[in-house]
Amino acid sequence: MTTPADATETAAGVRAGSLSAGAAVERALVLARGRGVELNCFSELLEEPARAGAAAVDAAIAAGRDPGPLAGVPFAAKDLFDVRGVVTRSGSRIDLDRPAAVRDAAAVERLRAAGAALVGTTVMDEYAYGFTSENTHYGPVRNPHDPERVAGGSSGGSAAAVAAGIVPLALGSDTNGSVRVPAALCGVLGLKPTYGLLSRRGMRLFSASLDHVGLFARSVRDLALVLDLLRGDRGAGAAAAAQAPGGEPIRVGVAGGHFRHGAQPEVLERVDALAARLGATGEIELPGATEARAAAMVITAAEGAQLHLDDLRTRSGEFDPMTRDRFLAGALVPASAYLSAQRFRRWFRAEAARAFEQVDVLLAPSTPFPAPRMGQREAQVDGQTVRTQPYLGVFTQPLSFIGLPVLSIPAGLVDGLPVGVQLVARPSAEHTLLELGALIEAGGHTAVAGQAR
Amino acid sequence: MSEPPSAELIDAHARAAARLAGLTIDDAWWPGVVGHLTILLDQARLVERHPGAGEPSPAPSFRP
Secondary structure, three states: OOOOOOHHHHHHHHHHOOOOHHHHHHHHHHHHHOHHHHHOOEEEEOHHHHHHHHHHHHHHHHOOOOOOOOOOOEEEEEOOEOOOOOOOOOOOOHHHHOOOOOOOOHHHHHHHHOOOEEEEEEOOOHHHOOOOOEEOOOEEOEEOOEEEEEOOOOOHHHHHHHHOOOOOEEEEEEOOOOOHHHHHHHOOEEEEOOOOOOOOOOEOOOOOOOOEEEEEEOOHHHHHHHHHHHHOOOOOHHHHHHHOOOOOOOOEEEEOHHHHOOOOHHHHHHHHHHHHHOOOOOEEOOOOHHHHHHHHHHHHHHHHHHHOHHHHHHOHHHOOHHHHHHHHHHOOOOHHHHHHHHHHHHHHHHHHHHHHHHOOEEEEEOOOOOOOEOOOOEEEEOOEEEEHHHHOOOOOHHHHOOOOOEEEEEEEEEOOEEEEEEEEEOOOOHHHHHHHHHHHHHHOOOOOOOOOO | OOOOOOHHHHHHHHHHHHHHHOOOOOOOOHHHHHHHHHHHHHHHHHHHOOHHHHOOOOOOOOOO
16 A cells, blocks of 8 residues: 655645646545544535635646645644634534634634645544543544554544545644644654744634644654744745754753653653664653643643633533543632642743753653553553553653643554654754654654554 | 542532532532542642742733
8 A cells, every 4th residue: 555645745746737736635535535434533524615725726726826835735623723614613512502713723724825725624532631532422533553442632533634644734732742642643743833833823722821733744844844834934944954854963862750651661662762773862851740740730620621611610511521520620629739730830841941951852752552442441551550541641741731842753563553752852943853853754763654544 | 738638628629619610510420520639639739749839930920
């Protein structure tokens, strides 16, 4: 089976006239109606708008106009990004009662302006509160590598759609790991840029002080191109770094302490293999990482509950049982606990800054184990029983807690299933992550999982 | 929060806090809600015991 084209290759074909945008989008729609339905990737397919977007690109090319750097590239967006004319559900039943969006979210708007065609919105955990995309209202997203296993969450539909080769690009959001966890479990690339780098306009929030826009792709060059587009750089910074790796040496270390315990041994072996390949200098401690994860849990619950307080008061029975109890518990957290958690962020951020005086990039597992089975509530790790769903974020939460940029890259298979490694950099150093990611990709150490069946 | 609160204390807090917040929590959901609250309070204690939580400037700041 051939590897599906990435966005860069598709756009190049469309721009050169060897492929029509209409054909590229039609292919994605056919896959979305077939494989996408099997995997339950999509909340809503947007066939006519996608075809109209493709037709506009083909018309621009016929008229000799620039169709944009993502000409004819099909993409998907998590169902918490506003799409003009579509009701943003955020994985809920409650939000079906809200009016359709009157304007695209900033991220959707920019990708469409670059010539990309949105083929659908994707299934997620309700209000992004989860790591498995087991949505009671709309059904679970199935992992393309094993349909009896979860795709990860909360951006599971987006990750699965990219992993299955339906689209080469998808938008997600990451509050505690909701891009990096499903990227790892589905075997694709997931980028969570620095907190605040990308506009959240038109993105429904979950926990405002932690929410990030994130991206899924099958190649580093695609991530770099899209990051630049979303920032408004049009192919400047990140893409240049990804296209010309090998400049200044990048100092790499392995995140120690918290990040070396509580994972399946084979997952840590994948981190070590990559570290050896990159000549990592050794383990660098991030003191307080366990407390950082704890603080992130408290902040998430309190902010999420506050956001939905009106509905929790009047419509609690309409929430997904998978999220309802946690939102309700979040509404009962004492204010002192929330404020202590926020204060701790400042301390932990300073500790991370010290770590990045020694290295440019830290390596850490993306998840503690490969994709759990659907409905699996507990797992055994290091002789301990852990709650599967929240524990999937054990290595992602401390990093998003202080807004660091992180790239999750596929790191091979464990028990026949994909796992990922997080590349972590200091704030605003996405270019370093993408440069290193491109080097890893070029070296063939790790490969994006093929068109998983 | 130096000592772990008892299950009875958490239950009493949850009932009072829910009432003050205007939340009606179904009896069938109660064990799940209190279970999650207990986990959150455990996590909060972990953070509050760390010296880093004593930093004087709270992150949510107000600038007129």
